Amino acid sequence: MKIPYYPGCTLKSTAKHFEISAIESAKKIGIEFVELPRWNCCGVVASLADDDIMHNLAPVRNMIRVLEMNRDGLVKDEKRLLTLCSMCFNTLSRANNRIKKKSDDLDILNDFMYKEDIDYDGSVEIIHFLEIIQELGFDKIEKNVKKSLSNLKIAPYYGCMLLRPKDVGIDDPERPTIFEKFITSLSAKPVEWNNKNKCCGSFLTVDNKEIVVELGNDILTDAKNSGADIIVTSCPLCAFNLDNRQKNIKAKYPEFKEIPVVYFTQLMALAFGLSKEITGFDGNFINPTKLLKSKNIEI
Amino acid sequence: MSNKQEMVKVFIMGEAHEVPAGSTIIMAFEYAGYQLKKGVGCREGFCGACATVYREKGNYKLQGGLACQTVVSDGMSLVQIPFVPAEKPVYDMDKITPDINTIKELFPTVFRCVSCNTCTKACPQDIQVMDYIQALKQGNIAKAADLSFDCIRCGLCALRCPAEIVQYNAGTLARRLYGKYLAKKSPELKNRVEEINDGKYKKEIQEMKEMDRTKLSEKYYTREIKLK
Amino acid sequence: MPKKLLLNDKSVDFFKKVSELSGEVITLCDQCGTCSGGCPIIDEMDISPSQLMRMVMLGDEEVMDTKTMWLCATCNTCTVRCPRELDVSKVAEALRQIKLRQSFDKINIDKIPKEDLKELPQIALVGAFRRLTS
Numbered sequence: 090m091k092i093p094y095y096p097g098c099t100l101k102s103t104a105k106h107f108e109i110s111a112i113e114s115a116k117k118i119g120i121e122f123v124e125l126p127r128w129n130c131c132g133v134v135a136s137l138a139d140d141d142i143m144h145n146l147a148p149v150r151n152m153i154r155v156l157e158m159n160r161d162g163l164v165k166d167e168k169r170l171l172t173l174c175s176m177c178f179n180t181l182s183r184a185n186n187r188i189k190k191k192s193d194d195l196d197i198l199n200d201f202m203y204k205e206d207i208d209y210d211g212s213v214e215i216i217h218f219l220e221i222i223q224e225l226g227f228d229k230i231e232k233n234v235k236k237s238l239s240n241l242k243i244a245p246y247y248g249c250m251l252l253r254p255k256d257v258g259i260d261d262p263e264r265p266t267i268f269e270k271f272i273t274s275l276s277a278k279p280v281e282w283n284n285k286n287k288c289c290g291s292f293l294t295v296d297n298k299e300i301v302v303e304l305g306n307d308i309l310t311d312a313k314n315s316g317a318d319i320i321v322t323s324c325p326l327c328a329f330n331l332d333n334r335q336k337n338i339k340a341k342y343p344e345f346k347e348i349p350v351v352y353f354t355q356l357m358a359l360a361f362g363l364s365k366e367i368t369g370f371d372g373n374f375i376n377p378t379k380l381l382k383s384k385n386i387e388i
Numbered sequence: 389m390s391n392k393q394e395m396v397k398v399f400i401m402g403e404a405h406e407v408p409a410g411s412t413i414i415m416a417f418e419y420a421g422y423q424l425k426k427g428v429g430c431r432e433g434f435c436g437a438c439a440t441v442y443r444e445k446g447n448y449k450l451q452g453g454l455a456c457q458t459v460v461s462d463g464m465s466l467v468q469i470p471f472v473p474a475e476k477p478v479y480d481m482d483k484i485t486p487d488i489n490t491i492k493e494l495f496p497t498v499f500r501c502v503s504c505n506t507c508t509k510a511c512p513q514d515i516q517v518m519d520y521i522q523a524l525k526q527g528n529i530a531k532a533a534d535l536s537f538d539c540i541r542c543g544l545c546a547l548r549c550p551a552e553i554v555q556y557n558a559g560t561l562a563r564r565l566y567g568k569y570l571a572k573k574s575p576e577l578k579n580r581v582e583e584i585n586d587g588k589y590k591k592e593i594q595e596m597k598e599m600d601r602t603k604l605s606e607k608y609y610t611r612e613i614k615l616k
Numbered sequence: 617m618p619k620k621l622l623l624n625d626k627s628v629d630f631f632k633k634v635s636e637l638s639g640e641v642i643t644l645c646d647q648c649g650t651c652s653g654g655c656p657i658i659d660e661m662d663i664s665p666s667q668l669m670r671m672v673m674l675g676d677e678e679v680m681d682t683k684t685m686w687l688c689a690t691c692n693t694c695t696v697r698c699p700r701e702l703d704v705s706k707v708a709e710a711l712r713q714i715k716l717r718q719s720f721d722k723i724n725i726d727k728i729p730k731e732d733l734k735e736l737p738q739i740a741l742v743g744a745f746r747r748l749t750s
Contacts, residue, residue: 293657
């Protein structure tokens with residue numbers, strides 16, 4: 090299956106290991122990501138003011154690219170746009186939902202974009218990689234597991250953008266299970282914990298580092314107290330706030346014990362027996378290699 | 389055939405003037421009696437000094453162009469932009485790296501881009517300005533350098549940008565980074581620079597220095613280009 | 617001492633403006649406090665999300681001087697829990713927009729330390745600049 094793929098800016102730099110591990114793991118289950126030509130940044134956060142049309146230009150431009158890919162034969166009748174980053178997923182979805190509800194906004198957007206070949210018609214669907222996996226069936230993952238992760242207790246961290254608001258969320262906003270099913274299919278053990286949906290502080294990390302340190306400390310400590318060895322996420326901003334900011338947490342709370350935070354696709358690549366270059370654990374701030382070795386999992 | 393010069397009416401900074409049809413905007417300015425000291429340069433479309441903003445009769449769009457390359461039309465309303473007081477960070481080429489960190493440090497405003505594409509619409513060089521800003525946002529220096537290659541730094545993109553990004557300075561940084569760190573090194577260029585430094589072409593260079601404009605121009609246009 | 621509130625043209629205009637920008641029917645709020653109870657950042661706020669809703673409902677422009685709207689990270693926990701299906705994050709955005717549209721910048725990009733800029737991922741910068749700069 091060939092599917093249009095939207096990477097997002099951070100997956101081309103600090104979250105490169107997220108992208109590589111996802112692309113290679115996807116191949117194993119028969120999905121080929123076709124990167125959108127000329128994609129642009131989605132804007133990270135959704136436009137919320139009722140009269141704010143301009144900030145929907147960026148998402149809509151990317152949806153026009155999906156139509157162009159279908160026109161140019163890069164994909165065949167595939168108007169679903171696949172995302173990995175939770176924030177890109179949320180922002181693109183919310184913009185798409187908004188213009189589907191407000192056709193006047195879509196007319197204004199199309200009129201403004203006169204240098205685009207095609208008008209957008211609202212026909213693209215934004216989906217997250219986890220949704221595709223669920224659609225294909227978790228047994229497809231199970232069948233490809235070459236390296237058992239059964240010694241590993243994983244805390245699934247949903248954060249905000251995969252679940253909320255309801256009209257874009259990929260699962261129940263309060264009691265999601267999709268990550269747990271995914272972890273189980275990898276042969277690992279999902280941990281039940283309280284803070285799996287709690288916000289990491291998001292972009293407040295730019296001007297309110299202390300708040301992010303407090304939230305991170307709460308979230309990570311809860312994961313460890315619940316017995317987790319490692320946390321998985323699908324958001325590069327959560328990853329930064331929960332992984333890189335552990336040095337700031339440690340500076341404030343010296344008794345704080347570190348815990349690795351990785352992208353779910355890295356563990357997928359690991360379970361599928363893919364190479365070190367693909368799992369990319371060197372890209373994580375807290376490198377999980379030592380932990381994995383202690384659980385008898387070879388990298 | 390009549391010898392009478394056809395004239396058109398243009399509005400220079402709101403003031404009506406009759407100027408010969410077929411004039412460029414620079415010629416129209418000068419015909420109307422303005423003496424341009426700033427906002428004019430090579431007059432051949434290379435230097436980017438003569439950015440202009442104009443509007444054609446019956447069209448709501450404000451358009452950007454180079455005054456030496458844009459021909460006036462009847463009813464055109466126009467103004468010259470002699471200078472853009474845009475932010476220009478200072479950096480040491482030996483101390484920066486060709487990656488996203490340099491962009492974040494020196495041009496954090498590129499992360500304010502809303503993909504409105506106004507810069508691309510304003511560019512007189514038909515550059516995909518928004519696309520190279522997006523490439524910089526992704527840390528793709530080579531792509532940004534390539535896309536911005538034809539930039540002549542007139543500044544119209546920055547003037548129209550709602551996010552106050554200084555596109556042309558960011559593009560210049562990309563090309564500098566590309567040239568210094570990413571481009572494949574050419575041994576021929578290195579050899580030639582050495583030859584010049586060793587004084588191998590001293591005589592020829594001296595001859596050219598003494599040539600008058602006509603001769604120099606003739607020599608330039610009849611030069612031989614050898615491709616390997 | 618109890619605060620004296622004046623209902624006048626100015627407070628009504630303010631209420632209407634926030635209603636239009638947010639697209640929310642703010643008067644539906646029952647003041648049940650569920651939004652405040654679930655807010656992960658409430659400890660850092662000077663007024664709670666439900667207090668913010670109440671002040672807007674009363675057209676009290678002093679809400680503009682509180683920190684709360686700038687600390688909402690749009691996590692949407694309140695949004696999915698509100699029994700009235702109100703979106704408090706949109707009301708906070710409306711308040712931010714009133715300030716931002718008057719050329720107010722909550723963060724000054726030129727003042728962010730270079731080391732921070734280098735360390736922060738693009739996703740953090742774009743998100744913060746969108747929500748906090750004019």
